[in-house]
Amino acid sequence: MAEVPEKPTLDGLEARWQERWASDGTYRFDRTHDRAAVFSIDTPPPTVSGSLHMGSVFGYVQTDCIARFRRMRGDQVFYPMGWDDNGLPTERRVELYYGVRCDPSLPHDPAFEPPETPDRKRPVPCSRPNFVELCLRRTVEDEQVFEALWRQVGLSVDWDLTYTTIGPKAQRASQRAFLRNLARGEAYAAEAPTLWDVTDQTAVAQAELEDREQPGAYHRYAFRPVGGGDPVAIETTRPELLPACVALVCHPDDERYRALVGTTVTSPLFGVEVPVHTHELAQPDKGTGIAMICTFGDLTDVIWWRELDLPVRNILERNGRLRAEAPAEITSDAGRAAYAELAGKTTKQAQVRIVELLSEAGELQGEPRAITHPVKFYERGDRPLEIVTSRQWYIRNGGRDADLRTALLDRGEALHWHPGFMKTRYDNWVGGLNGDWLISRQRFFGVAIPLWYPVGADGTVDHAAPIISDEASLPIDPSSDVPPGFRADQRGEAGGFIGDPDIMDTWATSSLTPQIACGWEDDPDLFDRTFPMDLRPQGPEIIRTWLFSTVVRSHFEHGHLPWTDTSINGWILDPDRKKMSKSKGNVVTPVDLLERHGSDAVRYWAASARPGTDTAFDEGQMKVGRRLAIKLLNATKFVLGLGEGVTDIDPAAVTQPIDRALLARLADLVEDATDAFAGYDYARALERTEAFFWTFCDDAVELVKGRAYGSLGPEAAASAAAALQLSLSTLHRLFAPFLPFVAEEVWSWWQEGSVHRAPWPDAAALRSAAGDADPLVLEVATAALTEVRRAKTTATRSLRTEVTSAEVRDRPDRIAALRLAADDLRESGRIASLDLVEVPDSALEVVVELAAPEPA
RNA sequence: GGGCGCAUAGCUCAGCUGGUUAGAGCGCUGCCUUCACACGGCAGAGGUCAGGGGUUCGAGUCCCUUUGCGCCCACCA
Numbered sequence: 040m041a042e043v044p045e046k047p048t049l050d051g052l053e054a055r056w057q058e059r060w061a062s063d064g065t066y067r068f069d070r071t072h073d074r075a076a077v078f079s080i081d082t083p084p085p086t087v088s089g090s091l092h093m094g095s096v097f098g099y100v101q102t103d104c105i106a107r108f109r110r111m112r113g114d115q116v117f118y119p120m121g122w123d124d125n126g127l128p129t130e131r132r133v134e135l136y137y138g139v140r141c142d143p144s145l146p147h148d149p150a151f152e153p154p155e156t157p158d159r160k161r162p163v164p165c166s167r168p169n170f171v172e173l174c175l176r177r178t179v180e181d182e183q184v185f186e187a188l189w190r191q192v193g194l195s196v197d198w199d200l201t202y203t204t205i206g207p208k209a210q211r212a213s214q215r216a217f218l219r220n221l222a223r224g225e226a227y228a229a230e231a232p233t234l235w236d237v238t239d240q241t242a243v244a245q246a247e248l249e250d251r252e253q254p255g256a257y258h259r260y261a262f263r264p265v266g267g268g269d270p271v272a273i274e275t276t277r278p279e280l281l282p283a284c285v286a287l288v289c290h291p292d293d294e295r296y297r298a299l300v301g302t303t304v305t306s307p308l309f310g311v312e313v314p315v316h317t318h319e320l321a322q323p324d325k326g327t328g329i330a331m332i333c334t335f336g337d338l339t340d341v342i343w344w345r346e347l348d349l350p351v352r353n354i355l356e357r358n359g360r361l362r363a364e365a366p367a368e369i370t371s372d373a374g375r376a377a378y379a380e381l382a383g384k385t386t387k388q389a390q391v392r393i394v395e396l397l398s399e400a401g402e403l404q405g406e407p408r409a410i411t412h413p414v415k416f417y418e419r420g421d422r423p424l425e426i427v428t429s430r431q432w433y434i435r436n437g438g439r440d441a442d443l444r445t446a447l448l449d450r451g452e453a454l455h456w457h458p459g460f461m462k463t464r465y466d467n468w469v470g471g472l473n474g475d476w477l478i479s480r481q482r483f484f485g486v487a488i489p490l491w492y493p494v495g496a497d498g499t500v501d502h503a504a505p506i507i508s509d510e511a512s513l514p515i516d517p518s519s520d521v522p523p524g525f526r527a528d529q530r531g532e533a534g535g536f537i538g539d540p541d542i543m544d545t546w547a548t549s550s551l552t553p554q555i556a557c558g559w560e561d562d563p564d565l566f567d568r569t570f571p572m573d574l575r576p577q578g579p580e581i582i583r584t585w586l587f588s589t590v591v592r593s594h595f596e597h598g599h600l601p602w603t604d605t606s607i608n609g610w611i612l613d614p615d616r617k618k619m620s621k622s623k624g625n626v627v628t629p630v631d632l633l634e635r636h637g638s639d640a641v642r643y644w645a646a647s648a649r650p651g652t653d654t655a656f657d658e659g660q661m662k663v664g665r666r667l668a669i670k671l672l673n674a675t676k677f678v679l680g681l682g683e684g685v686t687d688i689d690p691a692a693v694t695q696p697i698d699r700a701l702l703a704r705l706a707d708l709v710e711d712a713t714d715a716f717a718g719y720d721y722a723r724a725l726e727r728t729e730a731f732f733w734t735f736c737d738d739a740v741e742l743v744k745g746r747a748y749g750s751l752g753p754e755a756a757a758s759a760a761a762a763l764q765l766s767l768s769t770l771h772r773l774f775a776p777f778l779p780f781v782a783e784e785v786w787s788w789w790q791e792g793s794v795h796r797a798p799w800p801d802a803a804a805l806r807s808a809a810g811d812a813d814p815l816v817l818e819v820a821t822a823a824l825t826e827v828r829r830a831k832t833t834a835t836r837s838l839r840t841e842v843t844s845a846e847v848r849d850r851p852d853r854i855a856a857l858r859l860a861a862d863d864l865r866e867s868g869r870i871a872s873l874d875l876v877e878v879p880d881s882a883l884e885v886v887v888e889l890a891a892p893e894p895a
Numbered sequence: 896g897g898g899c900g901c902a903u904a905g906c907u908c909a910g911c912u913g914g915u916u917a918g919a920g921c922g923c924u925g926c927c928u929u930c931a932c933a934c935g936g937c938a939g940a941g942g943u944c945a946g947g948g949g950u951u952c953g954a955g956u957c958c959c960u961u962u963g964c965g966c967c968c969a970c971c972a
Contacts, residue, residue: 049934250971257972275972288972320970330972339970413971463899467968579966610966647908647920653900653965657907659921662934669934677931715911726909730919737936744931825938832926832938839929882916 043679043788047672049665052780053638057190059783065793066110066195068117070568078114079572080106081553081602082196083585084121084204087181088132093656094578096192096629098608100645102576103194104721105606107776110195111799112713117569119200119556122185124178125485126204126545127239127419132181133174133484139163141170141483143540167483167518174484178205188629192638193779195795202555204548205484210514212555213548214489216592217434217478218507225595226434226478228502232334232341233477235427236417237359241481242431243417243424244544245438245474246584253414253423256407257326260397262287262304265312271299272404274326276412278397279389280333282309282366282378283354288343289329291317296329307402308393309374311366316347335426337415338473355425361389386425430502432479432488432541436591438472450590450600457719458651461579461607468583476588478547485542489515491522498533506536510560550588553601572602579607579651606719609652632661639778640664646777649722667729668781671774674736675785678763681747688764690808695746695755696859697820698762699812701739704731705766706805712773713802721776728773735766738821745866765808769800815856819883820864823847823857826885827868834889841890844872848884851877 060066080102085095110116134140138157142164151169165173182203189196202208220226233242258278261270273287284306289296299315306313320339321330332343334351343349352366365378377396381389397403415424437444448469456462479488491506506522508515517538521527529535551559553572558565571593577585586605593601633641636658643664648654693699708731715723740763747759768790775782775794786794826847831840845868847857854877857864865873871890878884 047931250969255971273972277972322970322972326972332972337971339972342970343972415971460899464967467898471968473970583967612965649909651900652908655907657921659907663920666934670932673932673935675931680931718911720911723909723911726919733919736932740931828937829939835926837927837929838937839927 043676047669047676047784049637049639049668049672049781052784053191053193053633056780056783057193060195060793060795061190061198063793065795066116066118066197068119068197068200069115070565072115072568074568076113076115077117077568078106078109078574079117079557079569079602080119081556081572081575081589082118082120083577083581084123084202084549084552085185086123086128087178087185088124088128091185091188091629093629093632094611096188096641097611097645097648097654098576098578099189099194100192100642101608101648101650101721102574102606103192103196104642104646104725104776105574105576105716105719107195107779107795108716108721108724108799110795111772111775111797112716113798116195117200117557117572118196119202120186120189120194120196120198121201121209121552121556122178122182122203123545123549124174124182124203124205125209125542125548127241127480127482127484128545129174129178130170130482130484131419133170133177134162135159136177137173139165139170139173141165141167143167143483145169171484175205178203188633191633192629193642195779200556204545204555205486207514208561209548209551209555210486211561212551212559213486213543214508214513214515215510215560216551216554216596217543217547218489218510218513220434220595221505221507223595226432228430228432230428230430232344232426232428233431234338234415234417234424235357235429236420236422237357237425238420238422239417239482240357242429242477242479243420244477244546245472246476246546246587247418248415248424249418250413251416252411254409255412255414256409258394258397258407259327259404260307260402261404262306262313262331264299265303265305268298271296271304271315271329272327273329273331274408275331275336276410277333277336277386277390279361279381279386279393280336280354281306281331281393282311282369282381283333283335283352284311284313284331285334285344285349285352286313286332286347287315287329288318288321288332288347289315290321290323291319293317293321293323293328295323299329308377308396308400309369310371311368311374316343318343318347334428337426341426351428353428355386355427357427357429359422359425360385431477432543433475434478434547434591436472436476436588437469438474438476444469444472447587447590447594450594454590454600454602455604457604457606461582461605461651464579464582465587468587476591478544479541480544481540482542485545486514486548487516487518488539488541488543489513489517490539491517491525491536492539494531494533494535494537496533500537505539546584546588549585550592553589553593554596571597571600573604575602575605577605577607579610582607604719607651609648609650609654612653612655632658636661636665637668637780639668639780642777642779643667643725646721646725650719664778667732668778670736671732671770671778671781671785674732674740675767675771675788678740678767679789681744681760681763688761688768690761690765690804692757692761693765693808695743695758695762696812696816696856697742697863698758699809700814700817701735701762701766702805702809703812703814704817705769706802706809709769709773709800709802709805713799716776724773725777728770728777732770732774734821735770738824739763739766739817742817742820742824742860742863742867746863750866751862765805769805772797772800813856813859815853816859819849819853819857820860822883823864823885824867826883827864827870827887830885830887831889836889836892839869842868842870842887843890844874844888845870846874846876846886848876848878848881848886850879850881853883 137153140162145166147166147168255276257274259274261272303312437447451465493501557570640661644660711727712724743759749756
């Protein structure tokens with residue numbers, strides 16, 4: 040127990056208590072408890088390659104408030120922290136940070152060091168192992184920065200329970216889960232048209248797409264019917280894909296083109312003969328009503344290609360440039376000459392050139408018509424996605440299987456959503472899936488697909504018969520590890536083997552955070568005590584990725600949900616950029632704000648935002664939070680200074696009606712806050728606690744402080760002191776989840792142990808101490824005191840001014856209640872003569888006569 | 896095109912299952928340097944609860960509708 044300081048301050052609290060919590064193991068998970076006593080939280084592993092911004096602090100603080108509440112309420116809280124460090128974001132960061140580029144064809148160079156001064160325009164190529172080594176080096180440093188921030192903001196995670204998504208535990212779990220998916224037929228490989236990012240040269244999944252409005256133009260040109268007749272015009276935004284055209288399509292009911300259906304037409308410039316088909320998806324009112332199908336311009340092309348059983352005429356390389364070789368179907372010299380003009384160009388360059396060619400050939404009808412239209416992008420990319428055909432790994436997710444989809448929708452139904460309306464996003468997403476989950480990526484820094492393939496005597500790779508590692512050997516890297524039954528020198532040789540070159544998408548690992556954190560298969564004892572978990576807190580934007588994919592994996596592996604509840608935080612709205620960073624010239628970072636306002640103040644802002652509600656970034660709220668923390672210091676100092684000092688608080692000493700009324704109000708507060716917290720509504724709990732605290736300071740303390748100093752004798756003083764101390768003890772604990780630093784500080788002045796391990800206040804005990812208290816006593820006394828203050832303020836006199844006489848008029852029941860607090864009112868109002876008058880059906884009225892001012 | 900959310904004081908937001916004169920904080924104005932607190936305190940001004948209709952004894956709260964904003968989804972030639 041510490042002394043109450045002479046001059047309480049918030050300065051230095053963060054550093055002091057952070058260190059103390061670490062050395063005392065205040066938040067250590069005790070794994071001797073069984074599942075029923077444990078509350079386990081599937082904390083979002085932040086992407087460490089990203090920048091620290093207030094959005095992260097916002098959500099994590101809200102979760103921490105819940106965690107602290109559960110811990111105080113007696114749950115054994117399992118609160119680990121992961122770092123999401125694998126995947127493309129880290130590769131990007133490393134490329135820029137070190138000025139390097141991964142070239143998997145290079146051999147490992149043990150002496151490789153990145154350039155002293157990175158030249159981003161001319162990155163230095165390095166081998167895949169060297170590149171991965173740099174990624175690991177960088178992420179370790181990033182993770183330290185994140186951990187420091189989380190400690191500073193006071194997250195009560197158990198820092199012994201950290202994991203990374205590139206670490207061996209995560210690699211083992213994701214490879215094991217993948218192999219089991221494969222064994223059960225839930226994972227499969229397929230050669231199929233795939234959305235492809237030409238910058239990063241990797242496939243991307245449906246969940247990582249976003250639409251962006253882009254300028255484009257309709258270009259109009261015509262195909263010539265082989266059997267003669269009028270040319271048939273089409274309109275397209277992708278004229279450069281003309282050499283990849285495999286058919287035209289119109290709606291089956293479209294009279295205009297009926298005669299053409301079943302015939303063939305030839306393309307302009309290239310003279311390739313293609314059939315005319317019908318399909319329901321062709322829209323008569325779009326363009327000319329008849330469209331060219333290319334392999335592949337967009338996802339509709341893929342549907343048409345599949346359903347109309349069309350051939351592939353591929354002209355696009357994986358780097359987004361047109362192939363050097365013209366498609367075999369272009370046979371004419373003129374056609375091949377035209378294609379040669381396009382070969383090697385990007386789609387954008389090719390579009391410019393083909394429009395010139397069409398125009399020169401007189402094939403272009405009219406001027407291109409400018410439009411804006413939505414185009415699919417990889418969410419982290421800056422060039423439109425193309426569609427290329429490639430061999431990829433998929434995990435089933437209901438996108439092609441109605442039964443599975445229904446089962447996953449049912450899982451969403453069984454999950455408890457906070458707030459409930461967020462479930463709609465899940466339903467929309469699952470209901471709108473149009474393909475399985477593509478998990479393979481043609482990248483370097485990630486968990487490898489744990490497979491090899493036999494290479495036949497003729498040198499061909501047999502993808503249909505993968506060589507599978509046993510689970511005990513995981514994690515493996517098929518690019519360096521040798522499969523059972525083979526020698527290292529057989530890699531890539533006839534009769535040997537070859538490793539799958541791909542890695543898994545980061546979500547294929549992140550979707551297993553409950554399994555990774557809880558020690559799935561690695562630590563069965565821990566797993567039994569923590570899984571399935573209780574809570575998944577996260578942002579709304581990753582319901583379709585992280586939340587959904589986690590449900591999918593758990594559904595397959597365990598046959599139930601990975602957690603019972605999910606809380607979805609809101610979004611931070613940038614209030615107005617003009618006011619913040621720009622004009623003042625300083626970008627606001629979390630660290631900056633934490634240092635300026637203090638951790639408790641920033642937490643107060645975050646915890647004030649209701650669950651799932653978008654919130655404006657508001658430094659004003661942080662100032663309010665800081666003021667609240669300071670008030671807590673001062674109010675505590677004052678109450679602890681009353682009377683004889685504090686030993687044990689004796690609830691039975693609370694005898695005065697107004698003191699008991701205070702305890703009754705306190706019991707109400709505890710019930711409110713507890714109910715709110717139990718429903719994951721931390722913001723409501725904070726709001727109630729704060730509102731009570733201010734009236735406690737302004738009114739309750741003011742009313743009873745004279746008596747507490749002994750003006751009405753020792754018993755009355757003891758009653759006031761006990762009631763105030765009981766209130767204080769309760770308030771310290773109610774504030775602890777929100778303002779952990781200041782709450783710990785004030786608690787330490789008069790209590791043993793950490794407030795964060797203290798029991799959550801018990802409403803029933805307070806209720807019993809309050810006995811048959813009439814809440815009106817406190818209510819009317821407060822109202823009357825406010826009126827007396829008002830009279831003094833209106834007269835522009837000091838609150839110290841003596842009141843020669845005051846007459847309080849109110850309803851009989853209220854006057855009766857006030858009579859029980861008359862002495863306290865007289866003293867706090869400095870009232871010489873107090874009259875209480877019963878007036879039926881009247882509202883409170885106080886007539887005050889002030890003492891004459893002192894002569895100047 | 897479908898869906899979700901939001902719209903309450905100048906600003907940021909409460910108002911949970913409909914119930915007496917609609918609340919808080921910030922900001923603003925005034926007063927008070929009170930023996931916990933000037934990193935204060937006390938008090939005051941300020942609102943046709945987005946518009947329209949309906950249910951009800953009674954609607955900020957429920958239903959319908961219009962408008963505006965944010966977000967999600969959709970096959971985007």
